[in-house]
Amino acid sequence: MKFSGVEVIGKPWGREIIIAxxxxxxxxxxxxxKGARLSHQYHEKKKETMYVLSGRMKLVHGEGEKTLDTGDTVTLDPGDTHRIxxxxxxRIIEVxxxxxxxxxxIADDYGRSSP
Known part of the structure; x- marks a missing residue:
């Protein structure tokens, strides 16, 4: 068993709270x-699932775009291009x-490059 605090990372579009x-x-x-966008990006190995805790988002992906509302979930496989x-x-939970x-x-509103 392990008990620990969270790590809060400020971002130009908001913040990430690392819970695990x-x-x-x-x-x-x-x-x-509201109104902010994350990078248009993809991952070579990372697979992620997002659950919308609150709010609405537009997900731009390789096949077009989709609006996700509170309670919606999406899973992105490695190679899937996406932008939120x-x-x-x-507020989203991402695992x-x-x-x-x-x-x-691929593109970033804040001039950031890939790590």
């Missing part, structure tokens, strides 16, 4: 300010395989 970080998986609460835009203040630096940015 193990060698097999990572769990986050992602908070995105917060249509309202947004993924542990590949924290596996992000290939």
């Amino acid at each position: 970080s193990e060698k097999e998986y990572i769990g986050k609460i992602i908070e995105v300010d 835009e917060a249509l309202e203040d947004l 993924s395989t542990f590949h924290p630096d596996d992000v290939i940015r």
